[in-house]
Amino acid sequence: MKRPANAAHLSTENPRPFKTTRTLNLTEYFSDAQFEVPWLEIPEVVKDSREDADDEPGWIIGTVSMMWPNVRDPKIMIQDSLEKQLEIKLTKSSAKLLDLGFKDTIKISLQHAQVESRRGASSSSKLPFLLSFPGNITVMYVLKHGNSDLDGTVIDTLKREDQLQEDWYGTPAPLSVNGDMDVDLKVLRSQAASPASGPTRALSDAPSSPLDGSFPTSPVPKLSRTNCLTSPSTPAPITPSPNEASQVREASSPLPPRPERVADGVFLSETIPPDFHEEDRRPTSKRAEDAQPNVKGRQPLNGTDLNQKPNGVESTRHPEAKKEKKKKSKKSRYKEGNQKPASPAPPPPPQRNPALDMEPGLKTPMSIYPDLASVRVGWHSVIGVVVTDFQPQVGKGGNPFVTLELVDPSNISDRPLKVTCFTNKHDIFLPPARKNHIVLVRGIKVSEWRGNLNGAVYADRMKWVAFDPSTGRFYHAELGGISKSDADLGPNFDPFYMPVDAEIDYFVKLGQWWRAYTEDDQRPVVVCQPSTPREHKLIGEMDSNQFFDATVEIVRNDHNRDVQQYCLLISDYSPHPQLHSAGYMGQYAIQCLTDRLPKEDLAAMDAGTYWSVKNVRLKYGRIGTLECDFYDVKLKQLSEESASVNARLAELLKRKQDYLTMCPHEDPSKTPDSGLAIVSALKEHGCYDIIAELAYSCNDVDKCTDLYVTDYSRNPTPSFIPDRVYKKISDRPIFVIGVFGDRHIVRDLDPDSTYLFKDVKVVRNEFGKIKGKINYADKNIIKVSKRSNQESVISALKALEQRKDRLYASQPIPTMGNDTSSSLRHRHVDQETTTGGIRAVRASGKCPNKFRIRARIVDYHPFELFDFSAQRCKKCKKEISIKLRACVDCDDVSRSLSEWYFRFFLRLKDENGDHLVISVCDEAKDFLGGLNPSDLRADAASLKTLTDRLKKICKPVIDYHDGVEEQPGLESPLLDICIKSWPITVEEVPKRAYAVTGCEIVV
Structure with a gap:
């Protein structure tokens, strides 16, 4: 037989020191590392052991990772330290006797093992074979999970069956103190003292398996000290083995006195022997016939006398119990009656609950x-x-x-x-x-x-x-x-x-x-610890998503009645590095939008009041700016007089004084009572709210969009206007406002519309001109009209219209030539030209409607002409991405549902300088002189045709977009164009849309 590699050092004189495990104590066998077999050598070792029946194949070690105990062929899966898995098949009887559990570490003898090929899917972690034990199996618990008392226990299913059938001297299980068998010791003693009423049941007639379902745990049988057996006298002569004779002699030796037991298992008046529950531990014999496993004692049946031998022979133990008690005199009985009962011995300490x-x-x-x-x-x-x-x-x-x-x-x-x-x-x-x-x-x-x-x-x-x-x-x-x-x-x-x-x-x-x-009286008390209390912090020290308490001042309280929301500007006069320097107080004030505060608190939150705020946090708004969250806060108003007793308010007032010393122009007490200002009254270092028309917008520098606005009032220190923008503003007085961080909001603003610009901070630029800065464009730029419900806004709009009329009355209306171009013709020859131009179109109360105006094309969108066509689905009418080329929603695998169509927009400017954006989509083919839509990126001929036809009506704009000119020089020709209007809804707000109708470029 091939030995494991770690057994190569054995002596050559005796190459097989142990023939089988029958000549070796199983505990010594499993503790000998020479017999451990590597898993990959199992097939060869088992094969050699079959050829030489006297040879011991060795053992393997592993941890139980999976079990199937209730199937027809029980099996387990064990795992080694390298996470390799081996499947082992057992018999049903072996599976019950082993009582293996999950995570048990065991050693298995390869004796009687058979190697079989494993079926099922292959896996790198599972060995390609399995072990089958059709008969008995020998297992040793190395580490019993959840029951360390069984560590080192050896289980041999074959020895257990033989022992239970042959050994009639089996030891009964010790009586349990905790109530596993509720047997009164006094009754047993009385039965031992009285003559036997009849032949008792012999222990050899007891069931072949122990009542508690236990198994043999060691090679030598152990006897309980509670067993009181003597050698039999009536049966036929039996010659016991030396081991059995020694067991009988020791079993016949007297035991220490038994303790008296009262209710609930408490013993009094006598001391419990320290080894009352222990079993005899005898030295293991080296002879083969003595190397037998221990068998746990059987529980005595009800009515069985422990002081009787099988075959009814009485035990000679406790002979004093058979003596008749002498009759006591009256004097003795009287003395005993008057004596005080002896105080009982203190009970033993309570045992720990295994649970x-x-x-x-x-x-x-x-x-x-x-x-x-x-x-x-x-x-x-x-x-x-x-x-x-x-x-x-x-x-x-x-x-x-x-x-x-x-x-x-x-x-x-x-x-x-x-x-x-x-x-x-x-x-x-x-x-x-x-x-x-x-x-x-x-x-x-x-x-x-x-x-x-x-x-x-x-x-x-x-x-x-x-x-x-x-x-x-x-x-x-x-x-x-x-x-x-x-x-x-x-x-x-x-x-x-x-x-x-x-x-x-x-x-x-x-x-x-x-x-x-x-x-358990000794248990520690379970204390549900409260959460860590919030700390009082400065706003400038906090990061986002951290709750804290703060003491703040209300700088502003604006109520947006359109959305029923309050915009609070608060400050504790500590700068936060993630706030933008633009806006009122820059990094020293932070905004808070709320609609959940109590009305009584909102009514009291006037500018200049002080508040204690609990459970506030900083968060990033939907446009990425840092703001305060007042969702579930607790508010308490503070008076400035309480600073003598409120240290935090006193610190706030000190920081405020330091800030005003550094920035005196931003003292809230110096702001005008009127919330709205005009451009002519703006001064450096001021912060204002103004109402103005948007004349033009452009992206001058990165991270900044310049808005060119006018309220038709001139400031003594006008803003700097680049040359390329000057022609587009038509000599109107312009004030420039720079917007930081919200450029996507600015792109959606409509030119020539009136807006309310809030918290505009006036500064000087590098040219020495004044310029406004604004932050939070989505909140601080609000479109207004005469239908507003705020009286201050309505009065400001009336004043703006009056200044506008006075400006145009004092100077001629800018014109760009009165002759219209013949490059564009229209079918609506009977349509009268709308008086008032684009302004009348916007003010028309009839919608839908048609108009005929005189205007020029000053811009178009998209920026590139090859983007004037797009692709859409014929079925669902959704636009198809240029990367897909087919509709995903309609599963257009063959691309039969996709079609190209024209989609572009024109910006018109009339003789009065008013602007209007119209779409050229539905009638684009007729407008372009019958040009069919196609992929202009791939169709160069169609793109050239489109460019040539558009140059007839807006050549300067095309040259500017193509980079031929840095700024538009010549104006586009004046066109006689017809447009139509119809109502639409954008974000639940009713609006109007305009498109070209009945017009065609002359080819």
């Missing part, structure tokens, strides 16, 4: 439930005991939620794990937060919050089941007629989880542990 030693955590084939102390940041499923009652509440978004505080043996001395569960609609879909109940929750996201780990689970991932230890049943919520589909997660999803057997067993064990823990 307290429960090992937390569970691993099933489908899930892993870690002990709560080992939970880290990530996704987990947990099982724990609820230690605090908690009623469901409603969150900020209107969704119900509940908080669970869970413990298990691992975190009982630490803080409980806090898990918050959210659902969409009904709180019955939430797990119950009932004290002393056990809850399983799956799909928890654990994150760190204020130095502690907290879990959160949401409706789309949550699965739960609860267990009541008092009834021993798991349960879900009673829906009360509500359908499971009302969870808003589809008809086939609900948050209720059905546990498997392993999880239910864990519920029971956890409930027993919690019951034992709550009944």
Whole structure:
């Protein structure tokens, strides 16, 4: 036989020191490293052992990773330190006797093993063969998971069967003190003292298996000291072996006196022998016939006298019990009656409940439930005991939620794990937060919050089941007629989880542990530690998504009645580096939009008032700017006189004084009472709200968009206007406002429309001219009209119109030639020219309508002419991306549903200088002289035709877009053009759209 590599050092004189395990104690055999077989050499070793039956093949070691005990052919899967897996097949009887468990580390003898090829899918972690034990198997527990008392125990299924059938001197199991067998020792003594009433049942007639289902644990049988057997006298002569004779002699030796037992297993008046529950430990014999496994003693049946031998022979033990008691005199009885009873001996210390030693955590084939102390940041499923009652509440978004505080043996001395569960609609879909109940929750996201780990689970991932230890049943919520589909997660999803057997067993064990823990007088008190209190901080020191308390001053309070929202500008006079320097007070003030504060608090939040704000945080708004969140704050107004007793308010006033010393021009007390100003009154270092028309917008530098606005009033220090922009503003007085960070908002502004520009900070640029700076464009640029419900806005608009009329009355209306171009003709020859031009078109109360105006093309969109055509689906009319070439929604695999169409826009400017944007989409083919739409990026001929025809009506604009000219020089020809209007809705706001109609470029 080929030996393992680690056995090569054996002596050559005796190459086989041990023939079989029958000549060797099994414990010594399994502890000998020379017999360990590497897993890859198992087939060869087993094959050689069959050829030489006397040779011992050796043993293997592994950890049980999977088990199939209840199938027709039971089997287990063991794993080595290299995570290689080996499948082992057993018989049903062997599987029951071994009683293996998950995570048990065992050694298996290869004696009687057979190697078979493994079926199923191949895997790099599984060996290509398996071991089968059709007969007996010998196993040693190296590390019994959950029961360290069995470590080192050897189980031989064949020896166990032989021992139970041959050894009639089997030792009965010791009596249990804790009530496993409730036997009164006084009754047993009385039975031993009285004559036997009849032949008792011999121990050899007892069942062949022990009552407690135990198995032999060592090669030498052990006898309990409670066994009182003598050698038989009546049966036929039996010649016992030397080992059996020594066992009988020791069993016949007298034992120490038994303790008296009273109710509930408490012993009094006598001392319990220290070895009362111990078994005899005899030295292991080296002879083969003595190398037999121990057999645990059988429990005596009810009515069996321990002082009787089989065949009815009485035991000579306790001979004094047979003596008749002498009759006591009256004097003796009188003295005994008057004597005080002796004080009982103190009871022994209470024994520790085994349930307290429960090992937390569970691993099933489908899930892993870690002990709560080992939970880290990530996704987990947990099982724990609820230690605090908690009623469901409603969150900020209107969704119900509940908080669970869970413990298990691992975190009982630490803080409980806090898990918050959210659902969409009904709180019955939430797990119950009932004290002393056990809850399983799956799909928890654990994150760190204020130095502690907290879990959160949401409706789309949550699965739960609860267990009541008092009834021993798991349960879900009673829906009360509500359908499971009302969870808003589809008809086939609900948050209720059905546990498997392993999880239910864990519920029971956890409930027993919690019951034992709550009944233990020495247990530590479970303290649910509150969250770390919020700290009072300065706004300039905080990052986003951190809650804190602050003391602030209300700098401004603006109410936007259109959306019923309040815009607060607050400051604690600490600069925040992530705030932009533009705007009022720059980095020293931060904005807050809110519509949830109480009305009485909002009414009292005037500029210059001081407030204590709790539970505030910083966040990034939808445009990426930093702002304050006042969602669930607690407010308290402070008076300036209380600074003598309020240290935080005193510090705020000191910081404010330092700021005003550094920036005296931004003293809030010096701002005018009127909220609106005109351009002619603007001064450097001021911050104003103005109403003006948007004349032009362009991107001059990176991260800044310049708006050229006018309210038709001239400032003594006018803004700097580039030459390329000067021609576009028609000699109107212009004020330049630079917008930072919100350029996507500025691109959607309509020229010649009137806007309210808020918090415009006036500064000087590098040319010595004044210029405005504005931040938060989406909040501080608001379109206004005469239909506004604010009187100040209406009066400002009337004043703007009066200044505009005076300006145009004092100078001629700019004209660019009165002759219209003949390059464009229209079919509506009977349509009269609209008096007033574009301004009359906008002011028309009839919609839809048609108009005929005289105007020039000053710009077009898209910027490049080859983008004037686009692709769309004929079926759903959706635009198709140029990268796809086909409609994905309609599954247009053959590209038969795609078509090209013209889509571009023109900006018109009339003789009065008013602008209007019109679309050229529906009638684009007729407008371009019958040109068919196509892919202009690929069709160079069509692109050239389009360019030549458009140059007839807007050649200067095309040259400017193509880079031929740095700025438009010559104006485009004046066109007699017809347009139409129709109503549309944009973001629930009614608007009008304009398009060209009935016009055609003359080819």
